[in-house]
Amino acid sequence: AQKVTQAQTEISVVEKEDVTLDCVYETRDTTYYLFWYKQPPSGELVFLIRRNSFDEQNEISGRYSWNFQKSTSSFNFTITASQVVDSAVYFCALQSNFGNEKLTFGTGTRLTIIP
Amino acid sequence: DTGVSQDPRHKITKRGQNVTFRCDPISEHNRLYWYRQTLGQGPEFLTYFQNEAQLEKSRLLSDRFSAERPKGSFSTLEIQRTEQGDSAMYLCASSQDSLNEQFFGPGTRLTVL
Numbered sequence: 626a627q628k629v630t631q632a633q634t635e636i637s638v639v640e641k642e643d644v645t646l647d648c649v650y651e652t653r654d655t656t657y658y659l660f661w662y663k664q665p666p667s668g669e670l671v672f673l674i675r676r677n678s679f680d681e682q683n684e685i686s687g688r689y690s691w692n693f694q695k696s697t698s699s700f701n702f703t704i705t706a707s708q709v710v711d712s713a714v715y716f717c718a719l720q721s722n723f724g725n726e727k728l729t730f731g732t733g734t735r736l737t738i739i740p
Numbered sequence: 741d742t743g744v745s746q747d748p749r750h751k752i753t754k755r756g757q758n759v760t761f762r763c764d765p766i767s768e769h770n771r772l773y774w775y776r777q778t779l780g781q782g783p784e785f786l787t788y789f790q791n792e793a794q795l796e797k798s799r800l801l802s803d804r805f806s807a808e809r810p811k812g813s814f815s816t817l818e819i820q821r822t823e824q825g826d827s828a829m830y831l832c833a834s835s836q837d838s839l840n841e842q843f844f845g846p847g848t849r850l851t852v853l
Contacts, residue, residue, distance in 0.1 A: 629782075662844075668829065670783070670844035716782050727773065727796065728842060730782030 627652045629719050631731035638707055639739050646702045646734045648717030654678075659693065659700045660718040660728065670716070676700060704736075712738045742766060744845035746832050752851045753822055760818045761848045765834030772815050773842060774807055775831040776800065783831055789815060790837075822852045 628651040638644045650659065661673040674684065676693050684691045688705045704711055714735045718728040745764045753759050765772050770791050775783035786805070787797045791812035801807075804822075809815040819826055829849050833842040 660841075667846070668849075669846045670831065670833075672841050672843060675841055718782075727785035727788065727798075728775075728783070729785070732780070732782050 627654075627719050627721065627729040629717050629729055629731035631715075631717055631734050633734045634732070635735045635737070637737040637739055640709060641706050643703060643705050644707055644736065646704075646715050646717075646736065648700045648702065648731060650698050650700065650717070650719045652719060652721070654721050658720040660720065661691065661700075661702050662716045662718060662730075663713045664716065664733070665713040673702075707736075707738045709738045709740050712736060744832055744834050744843055746830075746845040746848050748848055749846060750849050750851075752853065754853050755824060756821055758818065758820045759822060759850065760816055761830055761832075761850075762814060762816050763832030763845060764814045765832070766843060769834035769836050769843075770812065771835045771837065771842075772809055773833040773835075774815070774817050775833065777829040777831055777847070778827075786817075819850075822850075824852045826850060827852045 630649045633647055657678045659676045663671045663673055674691055681693050681695055690703045692701045714733045716733045717731045720728050744766055747762045751759055773788040774786040776786055777783040785798050786801050787807050789809040792809050804820045807817045827850055829847045831844055831847045833844045835842045
């Protein structure tokens with residue numbers, strides 16, 4: 626069975642601080658994909674990143690960076706110099722290696738950036 | 741707008757009534773997914789289609805739920821004899837065969853009174 630755990634239910638930081646959102650996953654698959662989605666107050670899930678289990682390189686996109694560590698089954702997300710527009714619920718998700726099947730989501734982390 | 745669209749955005753119904761939601765995927769996407777999201781939780785998978793074929797159904801999809809994608813384009817999700825526990829956000833997503841990113845629509849928020 627697949628499982629995604631986001632232990633941080635809510636996080637609040639002051640604007641311009643860095644913040645890391647944790648994600649731990651469980652799967653028996655040898656190949657899988659990991660995702661992060663953002664859900665702003667409007668409700669629509671916005672795709673942020675997909676990572677293949679064979680690719681453990683960290684990725685940086687502007688103020689966003691992702692740290693994938695297979696040894697600890699973690700895929701953490703860091704926002705540098707946070708902004709008020711980053712306030713949202715962030716979901717980590719897991720997908721099996723059979724391609725285009727269901728996403729298994731964590732329960733999400735509500736991030737609030739305080740101006 | 742070439743994203744995933746869903747209709748209606750909000751639906752309020754009385755317990756016992758039937759409701760139907762529609763999802764229009766991104767035009768070149770042949771895979772379509774339905775998820776349900778309750779307050780404070782992540783989306784939970786309900787079912788998915790490849791073209792017009794329904795390939796997987798979750799145990800969450802009781803007999804009162806039925807989904808169709810008759811021509812491999814838009815999809816409908818029907819809930820019969822709604823119950824208060826059906827109140828949730830129903831999300832639709834689509835993807836291409838060769839890619840794994842699922843792009844989500846804005847959702848239909850169902851409230852059963």
